[in-house]
Amino acid sequence: MKIHEFQAKQIFRKYQIPTPTGGLALDSEKARQIASEIGQFPVIVKAQIHAGGRGKGGGVLLAHSLDEVSQHAKSIIGMNLVTHQTGPEGKVVKQVLVEQGVNIEKELYLSLIPDRETSCILVIASEAGGMDIEEVAATTPEKIIKVYINPLSGIQPFHCRKVSFGLNLFPAVMKEFSQMLTRLYQLFIENDCSLVEINPLVITKENRVLALDAKMDFDDNAMFRHKDLLEFRDLDEEDPLDVEASKYNLNYINLDGTVGNMVNGAGLAMAVMDTIKLAGAEPANFLDVGGGATAEMVENGFKIILSDHKVKAILINIFGGILRCDVFANGVVEAARKTKINVPLVVRMEGTNVEEGRRILKESGLALFTADDLKSAGEIVSKIVVSQ
Amino acid sequence: MSIFVNSDTRLLVQGITGKEGQYHTRQCVAYGTDVVAGVTPGKGGFDMDGIPVFNGVQEAAKHTHANCSMIFVPPPFAADAIMESIDAGIELIIAITEGIPVLDMMKVKQIITGSGSRLIGPNCPGIITPGQAKIGIMPAQIHKPGGPIGVVSRSGTLTYEVVFQLTGQGIGQTTCIGIGGDPINGTNFIDCLEAFENDPETKGIVMVGEIGGNAEEDAAEFIKSNVTKPVVGFIAGLTAPPGRRMGHAGAITSGSSGTARAKIEALKKAGVHVCENLGYIGGICAEIFQS
Numbered sequence: 131m132k133i134h135e136f137q138a139k140q141i142f143r144k145y146q147i148p149t150p151t152g153g154l155a156l157d158s159e160k161a162r163q164i165a166s167e168i169g170q171f172p173v174i175v176k177a178q179i180h181a182g183g184r185g186k187g188g189g190v191l192l193a194h195s196l197d198e199v200s201q202h203a204k205s206i207i208g209m210n211l212v213t214h215q216t217g218p219e220g221k222v223v224k225q226v227l228v229e230q231g232v233n234i235e236k237e238l239y240l241s242l243i244p245d246r247e248t249s250c251i252l253v254i255a256s257e258a259g260g261m262d263i264e265e266v267a268a269t270t271p272e273k274i275i276k277v278y279i280n281p282l283s284g285i286q287p288f289h290c291r292k293v294s295f296g297l298n299l300f301p302a303v304m305k306e307f308s309q310m311l312t313r314l315y316q317l318f319i320e321n322d323c324s325l326v327e328i329n330p331l332v333i334t335k336e337n338r339v340l341a342l343d344a345k346m347d348f349d350d351n352a353m354f355r356h357k358d359l360l361e362f363r364d365l366d367e368e369d370p371l372d373v374e375a376s377k378y379n380l381n382y383i384n385l386d387g388t389v390g391n392m393v394n395g396a397g398l399a400m401a402v403m404d405t406i407k408l409a410g411a412e413p414a415n416f417l418d419v420g421g422g423a424t425a426e427m428v429e430n431g432f433k434i435i436l437s438d439h440k441v442k443a444i445l446i447n448i449f450g451g452i453l454r455c456d457v458f459a460n461g462v463v464e465a466a467r468k469t470k471i472n473v474p475l476v477v478r479m480e481g482t483n484v485e486e487g488r489r490i491l492k493e494s495g496l497a498l499f500t501a502d503d504l505k506s507a508g509e510i511v512s513k514i515v516v517s518q
Numbered sequence: 519m520s521i522f523v524n525s526d527t528r529l530l531v532q533g534i535t536g537k538e539g540q541y542h543t544r545q546c547v548a549y550g551t552d553v554v555a556g557v558t559p560g561k562g563g564f565d566m567d568g569i570p571v572f573n574g575v576q577e578a579a580k581h582t583h584a585n586c587s588m589i590f591v592p593p594p595f596a597a598d599a600i601m602e603s604i605d606a607g608i609e610l611i612i613a614i615t616e617g618i619p620v621l622d623m624m625k626v627k628q629i630i631t632g633s634g635s636r637l638i639g640p641n642c643p644g645i646i647t648p649g650q651a652k653i654g655i656m657p658a659q660i661h662k663p664g665g666p667i668g669v670v671s672r673s674g675t676l677t678y679e680v681v682f683q684l685t686g687q688g689i690g691q692t693t694c695i696g697i698g699g700d701p702i703n704g705t706n707f708i709d710c711l712e713a714f715e716n717d718p719e720t721k722g723i724v725m726v727g728e729i730g731g732n733a734e735e736d737a738a739e740f741i742k743s744n745v746t747k748p749v750v751g752f753i754a755g756l757t758a759p760p761g762r763r764m765g766h767a768g769a770i771t772s773g774s775s776g777t778a779r780a781k782i783e784a785l786k787k788a789g790v791h792v793c794e795n796l797g798y799i800g801g802i803c804a805e806i807f808q809s
Contacts, residue, residue, distance in 0.1 A: 215761075244620045246701040246731055246768070249627035281624045322619055351767060352619035354594055381765045385757075396699060396765025397673020397728050400754035401796040404778075407757045408795045416758075418765045449675040449682070451643075451657040480682060482657050504679065505797025 131348045133362040134178045136227045138326075138344035145317045147310055149341045152229030154178070161203035162196050164228040171195065172231035175202040177223040180367045182345070183213030189223065192231065199228065224366065232340060237330035238297060239263050240311075242318045250278040251285075251318065253311070255293050259330035285315040299333070306339045321359065322352030371415075371434055378430040380419060387412025388515050390435035390444040390473070392428070394419050394453050402447045405504060409512035414441045419453075428461030432469050442518055443474045445511040447504060448481070455479045455487030463494040474499065474514045478507035520647035520693045521668065521713040521720070522610060522636070523586065527651045530555040530578050530608075532599045533590035534566050542590065542614075542655050543569070549652040554582040576606040586610040588644065588653050596640065597622035604635045611704070612653050613640035620767070623702040630704065637704025641766065643674040643696040654696070656681075662690035667807060668714035669694040670707060671726035672733070673766070676754060676796075680726055683800025689807060692720045699728070699766030707737035715745050722748045722807040724799075725790070729755035730769040730776045738784040750803050751790040753778045 139149045151168055155161035165173045177189030184190050189211045191202040203226050212220035237259030245252035255275045258266045267274050275296035279285050290308035299307055318326050325347040332340050348359060365373050375382030389406045393399035396418045403413040415435065419427050435441055448458050478501040479487050501507035533539040534556025547553050555578040556566050562573030572578035587608045591599040596615040603611045618640050630637055638645055644654015649663025660678055662685040669691055671677040677696055684691065695710050697703055707725060714720045727734040734753060741749055755764060755778040763770040771777050785792050791806050793799045
C-alpha cells in the first residue's frame with residue numbers, strides 16, 4: 131500500500147525525523163494561509179499524488195510571495211499531472227503540500243528496502259541526490275552505497291558509520307545523520323515497510339539534516355497488524371476496478387486488451403495472459419480467483435470483468451485442485467443467470483471433478499465454447515476477438 | 519529414488535485442527551503419506567482421525583519421531599510455527615501458508631541458515647513424490663509415479679498444468695516441488711536442481727518460473743556449470759505490466775530487472791530448452807526427454 135508524501139512526513143515526524151515546516155491545502159486560500167504562517171520565502175507548492183516525477187511534470191513550483199503561492203496552488207490543484215509513473219492518462223491533483231524552502235548545501239539519496247537475496251534490510255545511499263536513482267545506478271554505480279542490516283541484530287552504530295563515511299559527510303552532521311538513520315530503520319521495521327525513500331535528503335547550509343521528500347510503501351501482507359495505517363489509503367489513487375475487486379478478495383489488475391480472463395492461481399493466470407497474447411490477442415486483465423475460490427467469488431469475478439467495457443470475449447481457465455471443477459461450474463452457471471454475459475465465453479477446465487463440472491456446464495444450456503486444452507482455449511478466444 | 523521426501527517420511531501437521539489443515543491432512547493420508555502427529559497449541563491430548571495431537575512440535579517429535587512438518591497455520595502466526603519446528607530440529611519444514619509478512623520471513627531465513635532444517639515455501643503447494651508421499655495441497659490424481667522427470671516451480675496451479683501435460687504424454691515424475699511465490703522463501707531453484715542432478719532416477723528436469731527477483735537468472739548460472747541432465751524451462755509473465763504485483767508477493771518487475779524476457783534469455787544461454795507457450799510444454803517435454 132502506497133501513501134502520499136504529506137502522510138509519510140506525518141509518520142516521519144512521529145519518529146522525530148526532521149522535515150520542512152508546512153501543511154496540506156485543498157484550495158488556494160488554505161495554501162496562502164499556510165504560507166503566511168511559515169512567514170518567509172521561498173515557499174514550495176507540491177502536488178500530492180502517488181506517482182513520482184512530479185517536478186518534471188510541473189507539479190512542484192517555487193513561490194516568492196503570497197500571491198504567487200495562491201497562483202501556484204490554483205494552477206496545480208485540479209490539474210491533470212502526467213509523469214513517467216502515471217502513464218499517459220495522468221492523475222488529477224486534489225491537494226498540495228505547502229512547505230518552507232531551505233538553504234541546501236548538499237542533496238543526498240537514501241532508501242531502505244527488504245533485500246530478497248540476503249534477507250537483510252538494505253540501505254541504499256548516494257551523494258547523487260535529487261536524481262533518478264535507477265539512472266545513477268546504471269551510469270555511475272560507484273556513487274551508490276549499499277549497507278545490509280541483519281534484522282536479528284537491527285541497526286548498529288557501525289552501519290550508520292558505513293553510510294555516513296560513504297556519503298563523505300562533514301563530521302559536524304554525522305551525529306545527526308546517524309540518529310536520523312537509526313530512527314528511519316525503526317520506522318521501517320515497526321510499520322512493516324516495503325520501501326522508505328527520501329530523495330532528496332538534504333544537508334542545509336546550517337548543517338541540519340532534513341527530509342525534503344518522503345515516499346513510503348507498506349507490505350500488504352502485514353496490514354493485519356497496522357490497522358492505523360489503513361486510514362492513509364487513498365482509493366482515488368487506485369484503479370476503480372482494482373478497488374472493486376479487492377472488496378471481494380479478488381486479485382485483479384486492469385490492463386489494456388480486449389480478452390477478459392479468469393484463472394485460479396497467480397502463476398497460471400500470468401501464463402494464460404501470455405497464451406492469449408501469443409495467440410494474437412491482448413489480455414484485458416489479470417484475475418486470480420485463488421485456490422479456494424467459492425461460487426460467489428466466481429460470480430463477483432464476472433461482474434468485474436463485465437464492467438470493463440473493453441472486454442470483447444472472456445476466457446476462463448480453471449485447474450481444479452482445492453477448487454473443484456463442479457463448484458466452479460456451478461459458480462459460472464449462477465453468475466450467468468444473475469449477470470447478463472453479453473460477450474462470447476470460452477471455458478477450459480481440468481482437474482478435480484472435471485467430468486461433473488463439464489456436465490453441469492453442458493446441461494445449463496449456456497451458450498459457451500469449451501476448449502479441451504489450454505492451447506486451443508487461447509486460439510478460440512483469439513479468433514473470436516480478432517474476427518470482431 | 520526421489521528428492522527430499524519418500525515413503526519413509528514421517529509427517530506432522532502444524533495447524534491440523536483448522537479447516538484447511540484437516541481437509542488436506544485427510545487427502546495426504548488417503549494418498550498414503552505417513553502422518554504421525556498433529557500440533558495445535560491447546561488441543562494436546564486430542565486426536566484427529568486417530569492422529570495424536572500435541573501442544574508443541576518438540577513434544578510431538580519426541581513421541582512420534584516425526585522428521586517432517588507441514589504448516590497450515592494462519593499468516594500472523596506462521597513464522598512462529600516455522601521457528602518452532604526449526605527449534606525442535608525437524609529436518610524438513612513445508613509451509614503452505616500464504617501471506618506471511620516479509621519481515622517475519624527475513625527473520626526465519628536468518629534463523630534457519632546453518633540450522634540443519636530445510637524449509638520449502640512458504641506460499642507453496644508443497645512437495646509430492648508420486649506413489650510414495652504427498653505433502654501439500656496439490657491434486658494427487660494428475661501425477662504419474664516412477665519418474666523419470668523432476669519438476670520444480672514457483673507457482674501452484676501453473677505446476678499442476680505442467681504436471682498434467684507431462685502425465686498426458688505418459689511421462690512420470692520422480693518428485694514435484696513448489697518452492698513458493700513469495701520474495702523470501704526457503705529452498706530455492708538451485709537447491710532443487712542440485713538434488714535432481716544427484717538423484718540417479720531423475721533423467722530430466724522441468725523448471726517453472728515467473729517474473730520478479732532473479733532466482734531464475736541464478737538458476738541459469740548454476741545449470742550452465744553444474745547440471746548435465748536436460749532441462750525444460752517455462753517463465754510466466756511475458757505480458758505482465760511493469761511495477762504491478764501479479765498476485766504473488768514476489769511477482770513484480772522493477773525497471774528492467776525481473777522481467778520474463780530477461781529470464782528466458784538467461785535460461786536459453788544456459789542451454790535450457792525454453793517453452794514460451796504453456797499450452798505446448800507437454801509436447802516439448804516429450805520431444806526433449808524422449809530423444
